[in-house]
Amino acid sequence: MIRMSRTGRDGATTYYRAEKRHSDAGFLINCTPCGMYPDDESIPVRLSRFGALVGVVDVIYNPLRTRLVRAALKAGIPAEGGLYMLVSQAVAAYELFTGKKADGGLTDRIYAELMGSLENIVLIGMPSSGKTTVGKYIAKKTGREFTDTDRVIVKNAGKDIKTIFAESGEAAFREIETETIRSLSCGNTGKVIATGGGAVLNVLNIERLKRNGRVYWLDRPLAALMPTSDRPVTSDRESLARTFHFRYPKYKAYCDVRISARKNVPTTAEKVIAEFVKHSSPSSGDRADRTRGEGK
Known part of the structure; x- marks a missing residue:
């Protein structure tokens, strides 16, 4: 086992040396606050330097998936954040202080309940695909707060999107959109977030949205x-039509789940809710799916 740190003090090796000398490491565990909210853009090491990894764990649980965990999943490496460990510690503390043995499934049940309440439901898709109306339906049905990134942009700018395009151009609008998504995704949990149709044009937007x-x-x-x-x-x-054909592969590549929106709003919204409930269920086996590489 090799300990790493920024300084290399107390017998640890530095991150730089570890990348050079221990690139054959099989597992990597981050026990530092690097990548924790509000500094969730940070990452402790460059995973590309560790070509033999078969597992990554980050003890941080805010965000639910740090940049380190997201990078591992994108590379096809099984990875897990710190929430499950936090729940396991709580269950162990319960047993220690009460002298009672917790039933075998308690940790999984609490973890699933927390993930179900903390994880955001994020909607992407073309303009007029129903993101806002479906999102509002989901929020009302589940008791969550609803946020529409385009409406936040309009409110903050004091002008509609068409005017922003006309006065400043699309590039300027996309910068505003990226900053808005960063603000909404950083530290915010348990929401329904409807994004603008062009949010997928910047992969950084998707990475940030997927952290929580x-x-x-x-x-x-x-x-x-x-x-x-x-x-x-x-x-x-x-x-x-031109925009649809250009963006379609991006929607397909970046989504966690594709939902057919051919039918009415309630039908589409209920599909999302049903999938999210199944995804959050401790009996679905989906926790194992979350820890495996994305393959996207």
Whole structure:
């Protein structure tokens, strides 16, 4: 076992030396606060330097998935954040202080309940795919707070999106969008978040949303989508089709779950709710799925 630290004090090796001398390590466990909210953009090591890893654990539980965990999952390496360990410690403390033995499934049940209450439900998809209306339905049905990134942008800017595009251009709007998503995803849990259709154009947006969220793609066929006059890139049928075909592979690649949005709002919303409940169930086996690499 090799201990790493920034300074290399007390017999530890530095991160730099570890990357050079111990690239054959099989497991990596982060026991530092590096990557913890509010500094959740940090990552302690470059996983690309450790080519033999078969498992990564980060004891941090806020965010639910740190940059380190997300990087491992993207690389196909099984990884887990610190929430399960936190719950296990609580159960062990209960047994120690009460002298009573907790039943075997208590840790899994508490973990699943916490994940179900803390994890955000994130909606992505084309303009007019129903993200806002479906999101509001889900929020009302589940008692969660609903947030629409486009509406936050409009409120903060004091002008609509069409005006932002006209005055500052799309690149400026995308910068505002990325900063808005960073703000909403950083430290916020238990919400329903509807994103703008172009949020997938910057992979950093998805990475941030996935740290505390499960991403659902509302996949509505092109024929069922409507041009939106307040969205410059989808204001007519031609631009709508062009945008649809360009973004489709990104929605497919970045989502955790694809939800067919062919039918009405309640039907689509209930599909999302049902999948999320199953995903959060301790008996679904989905915790194991979360720790395995994404393969995306």
